[in-house]
Amino acid sequence: MVVRRVDRVAEPWGSRTPYGPGEDWPVRVDTHLADGIAPEDVDRWVQSASILHSNGDGIDIAVKDDRIVGVRGRAVDRVNRGRLDPKDLYGWQANGSPDRLTRPLVRRDGRLVETDWDTAMGAVAGRTRELLEERGPSSIGFYTTGQLFIEEYYTLGLIAHGGIGTNHVDGNTRLCTATAAAALKESFGCDGQPGSYADLDHADTICLYGHNMAETQTVLWTRVLDRLAGPNPPRIVCVDPRRTPVARHATVHLAPRPGTNVMLMNALLRELLVNDWVDHAYVDAHAVGFPELRKMVDDCTIERAAEVCDVPAGDLREAARLIGTAERLVSSVLQGFYQSHQATAAAVQVNNVHIVRGMLGRPGCGVLQMNGQPTAENTRECGADGDLPAFRNWSNDAHVEDLARIWNIDPMRIPHYTAPTHAMQMMRYVEDGSIRFLYVTATNPVVSMPELRRMRSILSQDRLFLVVQDLFLTETARLADVVLPAATWGEKTGTFTNADRTVHLSERAVDPPGQARSDLDILLDYASRLDLRDKDGAPLVKWSTPEEAFEAWKECSRGRPCDYTGITYDRLRGGSGIQWPCTDEHPDGTERLYAGGRFWSRPDYCESYGRDLVTGSPVSPVEYRALNPDGKAVIKAGEYLPPHELPTEEHPFQLITGRTLYHFHTRTKTGRAPELRAAAPEVWVEASAADAERHGWSEGDLLRITTPRGEVTARLRVSGIRRGVLFLPFHYGYWDTEAGHEPGTVGRAANELTPTDWDPASKQPIFKTAAAAATRVRATDGTPSSAPTTTGSRPVDAGVPATRGIATALVHEDSGGTGARP
Amino acid sequence: MSVVRSLRSLHGNKVGAAIEELHRAENDLAGALLHLSDRQRTDQEVFHVARDIARWSQQHARDLARVGSDYGVELDPEPEDESALLARLRQKAAEAVGRLHEPSLLLLADLRHIHREAAGVSLDWEVLAQTAQAMQDRELLGLCQDAHPQTLRQMRWADAKVKETAAQVMVTG
Incomplete structure (x- = not known):
């Protein structure tokens, strides 16, 4: 048994418990209690799970004198095997915040x-x-x-x-998970996650498409880190314009120009077909639409994609080779695809990779079209999000x-x-x-x-x-x-x-x-x-x-x-x-769903007949019946269209918004937990070293970012983001400023800048392709941006002090237990 | 190819006229979509999708100009473009009326117009595809097979948007 006290702001993923392919992920129980409370002081532990991200980590809530005094991960839970995300370790304190609403x-x-x-x-x-x-x-x-x-x-x-x-x-799931649902409906006739987290235990290749798993599902990423630290680690393919923790661990990192995901995916699919990395028996038996796919991707050569996406052709080929030669492939998709231009068409291509490779419904072979929020799956299931209850077809x-x-x-x-x-x-x-x-x-x-x-x-x-x-x-x-x-x-x-x-x-x-x-x-x-x-x-x-x-x-x-x-x-x-x-x-x-190539896509049973990926028009029941009478998987693809808002002389940058590990949504809870608030206290803007040099900017300079919709002022973090792209975290609003709900003297909410535009198929708004300008308001006095150094916002300047937790950030980690403990 | 060539010389003038007519109709459809887009600046999906799929018609017009030369018709390969300035002025006007509900009625009328235009273009492609088969003109047939499905998607889009908005427009307000 190994017990450690770990600053989980400084080490968000905690200690390693390495394991090999096909083995059980070892237990590690994380506990964080209020200052001065020991485990034996706790009156009772009450069962729960996380609602500060979508991973669904099992939690026990510590109660003393009828107050919440801390949390502990549930060792028996299949999802986290005792581990907790920093947001959960510290975020429970928001419940007891003095400014809770207590009366209507x-x-x-x-x-x-x-x-x-x-x-x-x-x-x-x-x-x-x-x-x-x-x-x-x-x-x-x-x-x-x-x-x-x-x-x-x-x-x-x-x-x-x-x-x-x-x-x-x-629901606001429209902003976070609508494309996951839409993509699953297109490919499988029905919502429902095909894969399982346990597939990570078996995978030899893991592809993360626009999914900074290290920050959005930290415990799941901990599982990947433990595989990487063990024997026969998986190969990682990362698609992300930022140099995220995922990118730093990747075998191949593709950093495409924002808004070009469909071109990238169409080219990867074309490469799979050209090299015949295709399970023809599976496709023949279990899918429709394969000939149309071949035609759709025919002109998306690696060379064309390299130009459109601005990614080296060799890297694209290597990514396709890793995917094409994988024997146990797990793919996971999130906001880099869902909140970008042509969201559904891009996400559907990830499903298509698994269909053409016949890699569904077996250990280590699964797609994870992820969610952003803890109960988004239920908004989708229960009829509260623009669908009818229990995946009924409107x-x-x-x-x-x-x-x-x-x-x-x-x-x-x-x-x-x-x-x-x-x-x-x-x-x-x-x-x-x-x-x-x-x-x-x-x-x-x-x-x-x-x-x-x-x-x-x-x-x-x-x-x-x-x-x-x-x-x-x-x-x-x-x-x-x-x-x-x-x-x-x-x-x-x-x-x-x-x-x-x-x-x-x-x-x-x-x-x-x-x-x-x-x-x-x-x-x-x-x-x-x-x-x-x-x-x-x-x-x-x-x-x-x-x-x-x-x-x-x-x-x-x-x-x-x-x-x-x-x-x-x-x-x-x-x-x-x-x-x-x-x-x-x-x-x-x-x-796992869809074992043996059996789907829920029969015309009389399926949740959706699908939509046109470009226009969003619903497919009619008659068309669907003709297309897929026997309820197979549907291979569908969309043609690449240029993004709606391209950089101009006046607005030369592409702005993407996103999140940080330490906050959830609009910081309503995480902004009220001292450890999390201190870890990422204020908004920042990221730019590449090349762009900073070209404009004469330095780490910590105050920049004003503008689009035709508004402006935001933020300190610069020179990070590993690709050139020509700016990044703003979207968490920071105005509730903790004097103005209360709107900009006072300066704007700080990233969404002041984003356009009203959405993917016609999933209706998910586009947060990752806006043309923006940036100018320096004030040069730094040497103070760097307060953006976390532990995450995707890691500075290129090694002199920036590392992010550390405040005194109460220490977490008790207990590895080596069996998980049998209730 | 000699059969194709002789068929072209026999029937070329009629086919050329059909290509010319379709070229005009595709340009009109692209124009109608762009006009709809400008008028509905405050209905963001209409604004963007109409622009996205106007490109299809513009591409079809370009392709038709290319094959048209085989049939002796000279067509402008560059799609007609509206003055950007004019478009911006219309967008400003649309933003000013975005708070009114009545423009939605205008949207229904505009979608009806798109649907009719696209239906006409669709039938024109049908005629041309049949002709191409009879004349064994693979290039023309290939163009029809690529273009016609996109016309049908334009038509379905107009239909779907009407279905989506009609109840809200007619019943509430």
Whole structure:
């Protein structure tokens, strides 16, 4: 047994526990407790999992005197085997922050004032009813999150789609994971992660496409680092314009020009075909569309891609060779593809690599189309994100009728004349005044959506009734007509599912502060005030506790791909999370989907018939039936189009936005944890050494970055980013500045600069291709940027002091246990 | 090739006229898409997709100019372009009316126009493809086979956008 005390700000991935291919990943239990608390002081440990990223790490919450005093990783959990992400190790402290919302607020004479629940909910339900009478259900919209629980999403979807009858329901998952879902629907007819994290234990080649796993899924990256430190390590292919920790470990690092992912992927696919690195037997038996792929990529030669993407041809060939000769290939995709130009067309090509190589549904052979947020998978499953519940197909009448049967309502009450409205379109409807009521749960569009000046203007309109349900007075909450104080992780019970389909239970450990209530309780109150009924006159929402809601959700999922019927709260207690589908037939869940080339893509069963990758038009049922009558995998590809906003003389840089290891989303929680706040205290901008030299800039200079939409001022970090590209982290808004929700003297939110533009197929906004200018406002006095040195923002100047944790950042790491401990 | 050549000399004038007509129709369709894009600056997806797929028609016009010379028609290989300045002025005007709901009605009318234009172009490609087969002109047939599916995608896009927006436009507001 090895015990270490580690500063996990300085060493985010902690100690190595090396292992070889096919072996079990060793246990390492990470514990962090409040200063002065020892493990024996803890009154009780309460089971949960992480909600500060999408990895789904199992956590036990330490409680003393009915307060949360720390966290410990769950050794028995298949996902993390005891390890925790720094965000989880320190982020729990935000729960106890003194500025939590404890009472509802309503706007009176232009100001938000405290009120009671009855007044606040009376106003919310009252305005809903007025609008239903005056303008109909399409004047009502719901914008939710990737951070609530299954029970809450399912209830929200029922209220909105089945009760109110609006088509306008989406989550901020539109910004983080919409392309993952869209790409899976295109290739496999249905959402659902094909691979499993355990595939990393077996892989000989791991490709990360626009996925800085080291910072977004730190525990999963720890698994890769442990493989790299063990015998027969895997080869790593990294596609990223920044020199991230992943890139530093890569066998081949491709740093393409932003906006050219489709050209890069089309060329890699062409190279696989040219060299016949193709499993023809698999393709013949299990896929349609192969001849069309050949035609689509025919003119995407390595030489052409090298020019368009500005990547050396030799590196492209070498990457293709690694992929083409892999025997156990794992691919993982995230925002570098999802938030970039032609998102779905690029992500689908990663699926195509696995289809043509026949590498699906076997150990070490899997695709991970990742999520950004902890419960994004559930937003997608439960019908809260622009899909119908349990992957039902909105353009299949039989599916809508089946849903109406479960909800006991007339099918006509469920809008399905077109796909549920996506978030960007909903904001457009708010802008043109056709949506007049917007109910926002647990998200902060005034910082996270593109083009913030526009967002602030849209959401501050007098004719809009804005409801915000959150933990803190966020930037968005400051514009609301009613603010509802919500309970969060550790203060309420519910379930959620990570990016590899692992379902976890998160139990209530302590009471929420003041009068704050769980999101489920608030939604149930809303439904009861609206007096929503089924077709027999009984209440539409038939549950009142999380467990009852979960049982109802299970029934809704029965027989669908995401079948939860074999899972109960009790089965989730004590042990590891369980991967869906979990049924009587597969009581322990399902590690990998699509074993043996069996898919969920039959026309009468599939979730989606797909979309045109360029125009976004839905494929009609008739076309799909003709294309894929037997339910095979669909090989589909799109032609490369140049990005919509290219650099000009006036705006010579390409701006990409992204994240850092130490913060989540708009820092609502991580900005309130001292260790995390100190690790990445303020916004910075990254530029390459070549660009800095050309413009005479130095590390720490204050730069102003402008696009036609706005400006941001930030200190320069000269990093390993490719030339011609600027990077801004998107986490920094205004809640901890004097102005509160908008720029005071200077802008610092990256989304002041981003364009309102999205991928037509997945409707995911584009955050990675904006043309920008940069000028120096002030030369540094020698102070470097405070950007972390441990991560993708590592300075090229070795003289910059390394990022270290504050005194309370020490974490207890215990390696060598068996994991048998409950 | 001699068969092709003699068929071309026999029927070349009619085929040339068809190519010329399609060249004009593709240019019109590209123009209609760009015009729609400018008018709908505040509907960002329409703005961008209309521009993206206008390129297809512009490419088709270029390709038709190339094969047209085989049939003795001289066509302008460069697609017609609108003055950038004019386009910017229209965009500013569109931004000013973006807060009104009524422009959505205009969007439906514009999409209907695109759908009709694209349907016409689609039939023209059909005629040309049949002709190319009869004349055993592989180059012309290949062009038809590459271009026609994109025309159908342009048509489907207009149809899908109408389906997506009609209810919101007609029922709310």
